[in-house]
Amino acid sequence: MLRHLCYVVTMILLTLSPLALAEETQVLLGPGQDAVIVRDAAWKQSVWFDWGGHAILQRFLQLATGRQVRVLDRAPADDGRTVRIWTGRQAAVNRAIGTELDKLDDDGYMIAFRGRDVYVAGKYWWGGNWAAHDFLERFAGCRWYGPEPDFWKPKEAGMLGPLDIIPRHDAIRAPVQATIVEQPGYKMRWYRFMPLHSFRLRYRDKFHHALSSIIPPDRYGATNPDFFPLIGGKRHVPPLSAPYQFQPCVSNPQVLRLVVEAARESFRKNPQEGSFSIGMNDSDAFCECERCLAAAPANITGKRQRQAWAFFDFYNRVAAELEKTHPDKRLGCLAYAGLSVLPDGAIKLHPMVVPYLTRDSAQLFDPNEQAEFRQLVDRWKRLAVRMGIYEYIYGRGFVVPRLYNRYLLANVRDRYGVGVDGLYAESYPNWGLDGPKYWLLSRMLWDPSQDPSGLMDQYCRDLFGPAAGEMKAYFECLEETWCGQTLASTRSNYRWFLDARQLEIFPPAACEKAWAMLEAARAKAGGEAAAVKRIEYFRDTFALTRALSRRSAATAAMDELMKQPAPKPPDSTDTWLAPRLAALQAYLDCGSLETVVKGVPAVAMDDATLADVARYDRQPVDAVAAMVEAVAGAAPGGAAPSPGSPDAKPPQTAKEFIAHLATRAVLRAVRLAKPATIDGAITAGEWPAPAFAGQLYRIYSLAPHEQQTFIHAAWDDANLYLAFDCRQDAGTIQAAVRDADRGEWRQPAMLGDDCVAVTIRPSGAGSAGVRINANGALGFHNNAWGEGIRGAARHSATGWQAELSIPLKKIGLRPGQPIDCTLAIARFAHDEPPPRKAGKQELPRPRAYMILPAPQGKGVIGHGNHPGLMTFITGPRLVLVDR
Ligand SMILES: [Zn+2]
Incomplete structure (x- = not known):
């Protein structure tokens, strides 16, 4: 960890009273004090989500102070009083901090105060965007804890999400002299869809299946069949309909050359890329040619093991070759299938090769999962020097809160016990249910030495003010409920994804307990409008979980009662019907799901999940049908009642409802x-x-x-x-x-x-x-x-x-x-x-x-x-x- 230094001094100063700081800090922007932003005159938006550090600073400094802040392409002459905030890797920035920036990790950035000149810049453009946000967080108290409605559209000025905070200040104060240097603890940090810049996320490691696009069968199949695996004495060139169904002949020196050249070409075209994927194809067709099988040492005897050894050896030779020209780059791959069959200590991967292992920390409340997790991770640890983890932090596919920070954040802090420095996750967030998870993860990935509980305190304090304690208790209750689940499952990753049984984890009693905490928080927030609004954001999302849970439980209760069939005529159905009608009434009293869905705040739930919410709704159809049959069958004259009349009074109770439906049984x-x-x-x-x-x-x-x-x-x-x-x-x-x-x-x-x-x-x-x-x-x-x-x-x-x-x-x-x-x-x-x-x-x-x-x-x-x-x-x- 290279993060360090004057930042510590700075933060200590800032926590003292403003008066005591008079001589160490200065007003950058405020009454009688102007600041201008001097951007790199050559700045050009590099990709669609590159806002430019200057634009971020301008937008939020103006929002925070109500003052105009100009962005200039050329610095004004030093008038002895105007503060100049320099952004981008322009000459003045390079003169002041360029040498230090160059030494940083690719994701590093600096904020340097030199009197009236302030430098806010990244080693590369993305770091410049992050530096601007960091500056605003530290010195203007800005916070971005959740989704902005359209965080990727920089032009819509003033846009703020429901969990963003831009406090209003008379003046922005900052140190006269200080240097803040930041670089990430985890190199790869990526999950969608997030506020990219304030969360400092970047898709950095490429690791997916790649070899079939480096060695495409339609290009090499006819001319170089020896690039492809020898299986049963024949070269196997996959059909064009399934071009990925092979592993290359990894002992072929030309295959090695092709892969190394592809990596070099990629880095030549995109010098800012840090990684190239050499991930194996999604196939079991490994080469069994003499040379491939001969590569492993004699003590490795199984054929599959010898093939795996040859494959790892190939990875190592690719890395050793690439190291000669690109020692700082990484080669990503999947920790996968046939490659984990090797005995312990058989081979060690080159440090440039970074395999990604798919794991889901959400299941770690289950001791079996913990054991499997440990075993898998340990096996890969013995193979790889460095590793990445592929998590499933949904979000999507869930209508219940899915908080398990105790496992997820502890894993990140411990680097999963194997020195992990890359994390990729499928997220598609439910902000209104899992709120803090996504922000906490982003902070821990940046600096894993932090205390998650302190970060959680900050989150609650900033967002909920007087109700911070109540909301922290609410999120803890949700986490405890998820982690205390006892439903059996054989599924390792994303357990209960798209499965309506997930509602059993949050039965009505658990929902009511959490609901009461939300109500208590709302009461405690009193007249603080912003805090009340945010509590309602979480409450109105959780209302969906609560409604689905009640409907599910009521339907389950009814289905249980229906296991006893209705009596046959001429016996009366009345005694049978009474408790079942009472159960139906309880269901009807749950209210309309439509109303609850409409109340879920914008962007609080993953769109696809919300659109598909009926997937989780359990309706008492079989029970209603059986009751209707029983009533219609018992009607005098058999089942031929008159059609419903448009003027009939709509049924109000379960009893009327069933009687009414019975009129349309035929x-x-x-x-x-x-x-x-x-x-x-x-x-x-x-x-x-x-x-x-x-x-x-x-x-x-x-x-x-x-x-x-x-x-x-x-x-x-x-x-x-x-x-x-x-x-x-x-x-x-x-x-x-x-x-x-x-x-x-x-x-x-x-x-x-x-x-x-x-x-x-x-x-x-x-x-x-x-x-x-x-x-x-x-x-x-x-x-x-x-x-x-x-x-x-x-x-x-x-x-x-x-x-x-x-x-x-x-x-x-x-x-x-x-x-x-x-x-x-x-x-x-x-x-x-x-x-x-x-x-x-x-x-x-x-x-x-x-x-x-x-x-x-x-x-x-x-x-x-x-x-x-x-x-x-x-x-x-x-x-x-x-x-
Ligand atoms: Zn071979």
């Missing part, structure tokens, strides 16, 4: 004398009276949707006919799909339209579906199945209408035969006018998945974030009648 299709005309117009006399008329249910709240739907059902010897009269304000009707729905199976494009989806489950296994939208476009669950199905739609004075005809034999229905066929009918509607395009960016379309008939389903009726998704809840049974 959909009666009437025999037609003359086939319906499929033109989208429901004309007088063409169709029988509606088989259903009324309101479908909103999928999240189970509340009746305001808009009415009329369903006509009919049949003749050839077809089943369905017509939908969808009442809707004409101005809100929208459909983008015009011909075939080419959306993905699980997420058809048409479900963003005003559309009706019918999923049919004939007797026996399987189901098939057809969708029709307000344009009359058709989409199918299975395109082959769709043949022979016709549909049409048109807009009407009261909304839109659609007609479908489906050949009876497709759904296994035969006139006169007993019927056992279930239809799930869902309608997707827009409550609001079409979204206008905001700038270039199109607002996201609502998404939804297919609806499956409930009775034999897995308890999922629909997926997605479509606010207007409505459904029957239970698919009705279809009955064909003559009249």
Whole structure:
């Protein structure tokens, strides 16, 4: 660790009272004191996220003081009073600190005070951006703890994220003489999507699969088959469809030369790059030629081990060669599969070779994981001098907080016990759940000698002021809950990713405990508006976890009760029904998920996770279906109740709800004398009276949707006919799909339209579906199945209408035969006018998945974030009648 020196002195001075410092510090900017920023006149934005240190300083110094700060290309003459802040590697900076900057790590930077001249510069441009942020953190009290809405867009001045702090000052004070030197403890520090500059992150080590692009089979396969592995006596050149399926013949000196040349060429083109990947291909096809197998010493006897030895030896020879010209560079690779079979001490990797090992500290509460982690890391330690770690710090795929700082940060501090100096992580953050994790990690990677608990104190103090203690307790409670989980799993990395069982880690009791802490913090924050706002940011995100947890637990309780089947008529179902209705009532009382999702603050959750939140929502579909069956079956006269009436009072309680659904347990299709005309117009006399008329249910709240739907059902010897009269304000009707729905199976494009989806489950296994939208476009669950199905739609004075005809034999229905066929009918509607395009960016379309008939389903009726998704809840049974 090379960080050092006057910085320490500086910080001690700054913690003293301002009066005591009078002679050591000066006002850089304030009443009667002007400062200008002198940028490198040759400065040019190097990449899209290079703001330029001068622009960062100007923007935030102006925000912090309310004073104008000019950026100049040429220094003004020294007037004896103006402070000059120099940025970039311009001549004046190089004269003052250039020699020291050159000696630093590539990510190093300096802030140097020499009277009225202040130098804020990195060895390279990125360090210049970091130096500016560091300056603002130290001397203007600025903090960037979380996401900015668009941190990569420097032009939108004044943009600040919900967890950023830019305090207002009369004056900015700083030392008269001091030198601050910073360089990172971890060379590689990378995870997305983060405030790149204030977190000082840089993708530095390349380590992914690379050899197939250095030795492409389409280029060398024909001319140099000896570059490729000898397997079973034949050179194996992989097919062009899978060009990565080989490992090169590593004893071939020309292969060595190719790889070394590729590395040199890469560094020649990009001299600022610190690393080149020589990662093995994703393949088991190692060379077994005589020379490759002969390379290892005699005491290594297994063939796989001898192949691995040859491969490592190859890496070492590449490094030794490259060291002659580029001793400061690194060669990255994956710590992977077949390469870890070597016995201990068989070979040691050249220090320039840095393998990356995939591990997930989130699982280290599990003793088995700890043992496996230790064992793996130790094995690689014996092979490699230096190593990198590949973590999974999601974020994405989780709707519960995932905090395990005790393991993650301790590992970083200890360099994973093996001298690690590079970390790559998949993150896609949930800021509103895991807040401190990402910032703490960035700080520990920069300086692993720090105390994470002190950093956490700073985080809470800065963000929550008087409620710092309460919020620290809240985050500790979340961490304790994650780390105290007892769910069994065999999965090592990203356990519970995309798995709804993760909610069992945060059962309602745990959520209520954490929720109470948030409420206590909010009360403690009192009138401090900024602190209250930030507490609400975390509270409104955690509200989603809490709601999903309650719904999940209520549904699980109901499913448990449903294990006891309903009594058969003529026995009364009342006694059976009562506790189940009470359980359903508890579920309904959980409230609407839609409302909670809407309350999640912008950028607090990973977009993809939030869009897909229904994946984690457990709905009591099977239970509701069973109760409806029981009630409908017990109704006098069997299962043929009248259709719902549009004027009926919407059900308020679980009991009313089930009774109401029972009235639509059956959909009666009437025999037609003359086939319906499929033109989208429901004309007088063409169709029988509606088989259903009324309101479908909103999928999240189970509340009746305001808009009415009329369903006509009919049949003749050839077809089943369905017509939908969808009442809707004409101005809100929208459909983008015009011909075939080419959306993905699980997420058809048409479900963003005003559309009706019918999923049919004939007797026996399987189901098939057809969708029709307000344009009359058709989409199918299975395109082959769709043949022979016709549909049409048109807009009407009261909304839109659609007609479908489906050949009876497709759904296994035969006139006169007993019927056992279930239809799930869902309608997707827009409550609001079409979204206008905001700038270039199109607002996201609502998404939804297919609806499956409930009775034999897995308890999922629909997926997605479509606010207007409505459904029957239970698919009705279809009955064909003559009249
Ligand atoms: Zn070979």
